[in-house]
Amino acid sequence: MDLHEYQGKELFARFGIPVSDGRLATTPDEARRAAEEIGGEVVVKAQVLTGGRGKAGGIKLAADPVEAEQRAKEILGMDIRGHVVRKVWVEKASEIAKEYYLSITFDRSAKQPLFMFTTQGGVDIEQVAEESPDALQRLHVDPLEGFQPYHARRLVYGAGVEDANEQKQIAAIVGKLYDAFVASDAMLCEINPLIVTPAGEVKALDSKFTVDDNALYRHPDVAGMRDVSAADPLEALAREKGVTYVKLDGEVGVLGNGAGLSMSTVDVVTFVGGRPANFCDLGGGGDAQGVVDALEVITRDPQVKSIFFNIFGGITRCDEVARGILAALDQLDMSRYPIVVRLDGTNAEEGRRILAEAGRPNIHPEATMLDGARRAVELAAAA
Numbered sequence: 001m002d003l004h005e006y007q008g009k010e011l012f013a014r015f016g017i018p019v020s021d022g023r024l025a026t027t028p029d030e031a032r033r034a035a036e037e038i039g040g041e042v043v044v045k046a047q048v049l050t051g052g053r054g055k056a057g058g059i060k061l062a063a064d065p066v067e068a069e070q071r072a073k074e075i076l077g078m079d080i081r082g083h084v085v086r087k088v089w090v091e092k093a094s095e096i097a098k099e100y101y102l103s104i105t106f107d108r109s110a111k112q113p114l115f116m117f118t119t120q121g122g123v124d125i126e127q128v129a130e131e132s133p134d135a136l137q138r139l140h141v142d143p144l145e146g147f148q149p150y151h152a153r154r155l156v157y158g159a160g161v162e163d164a165n166e167q168k169q170i171a172a173i174v175g176k177l178y179d180a181f182v183a184s185d186a187m188l189c190e191i192n193p194l195i196v197t198p199a200g201e202v203k204a205l206d207s208k209f210t211v212d213d214n215a216l217y218r219h220p221d222v223a224g225m226r227d228v229s230a231a232d233p234l235e236a237l238a239r240e241k242g243v244t245y246v247k248l249d250g251e252v253g254v255l256g257n258g259a260g261l262s263m264s265t266v267d268v269v270t271f272v273g274g275r276p277a278n279f280c281d282l283g284g285g286g287d288a289q290g291v292v293d294a295l296e297v298i299t300r301d302p303q304v305k306s307i308f309f310n311i312f313g314g315i316t317r318c319d320e321v322a323r324g325i326l327a328a329l330d331q332l333d334m335s336r337y338p339i340v341v342r343l344d345g346t347n348a349e350e351g352r353r354i355l356a357e358a359g360r361p362n363i364h365p366e367a368t369m370l371d372g373a374r375r376a377v378e379l380a381a382a383a
């Protein structure tokens, strides 16, 4: 789960990472009052779950409360890459002398948390990694050893921070960011930019904070930060129905049983030249209700042109899945979708016979995953 900047900053503050004083506002009037309370120059920042808000015009300075109201009027309702701005964060404006970058994330291949730090902050970190990889300090932390002060020193010296006062502050922030990352079961904590003010004060000017969904039960306060209105509406519907679904941007709706098979299905559809519309895992069962729920979510996406069921019967028997699919099709009107069904494994033949005997013109049984994917892609192109 991704947090908004203001929520990430709230967590940063709890762990002692310096941030600026700010208020949340949902109307221009609230933004003006927020600016009055804060006093002096403020910055009005769009709160949307996407980066690059500055470039998109979603971050604006305001000299006084009246101007803050005006800037909020411009930013609220703005569409930033498909995310409509419904809230702004009004924060005391900072003077910036330098912009650094600090993050911690999981390096899955190393099975360890990975810190990244560079003095070339403020810009896209991918750009720094590509154009000047030597400027990017990377350092793993052995989770059994935990964070040690030498980790922070290595990052700070390695990146060439020369000012002793800055070194000290950044090293402290590195340790606190590790605490925040571990204690929140985070997947990513990123500060870009981590600024140095002309007075030499270091603080987090932005936050990107992603928490592991599977650990949210341990953090009810963080779970409560979920912004339902900002979520992809299809993914929100899927969550409501308990369907494991990730929206992609193609035309072939994909359903598999088991996460591994479903992911392979997405790959195979791509391999044969198609574009998957989604990832969807039916889970172990193939009962009618599970199929109905999944189809409801998948067909809510107007881009879907064909549907590919890829089922491997293990403990789940293919004849049961076939009956589940037919029962689901009795409950939903799916006649406008060509549906390719590949059944293999336990009782596959019986499953295919059941589908064939049902005699539905839009069901196309296939024996292999590759043939099924090809057929689904052809049918999507023809639709």
Ligand code: GDP
Residues within 6 Å of the ligand: 043, 050, 051, 052, 053, 054, 055, 059, 092, 093, 094, 095, 096, 099, 122, 192, 193, 205, 206, 207
């Ligand atoms: P992002 O574009 O979504 O990453 O949003 P950021 O919070 O990182 O802000 C983008 C840029 O806006 C920063 O890199 C700063 O250059 C600028 N900015 C943000 N807050 C302030 C501020 O308080 N004062 C000044 N002078 N610039 C700011």
Ligand code: MN
Residues within 6 Å of the ligand: 192, 193, 206
């Ligand atoms: Mn940023």
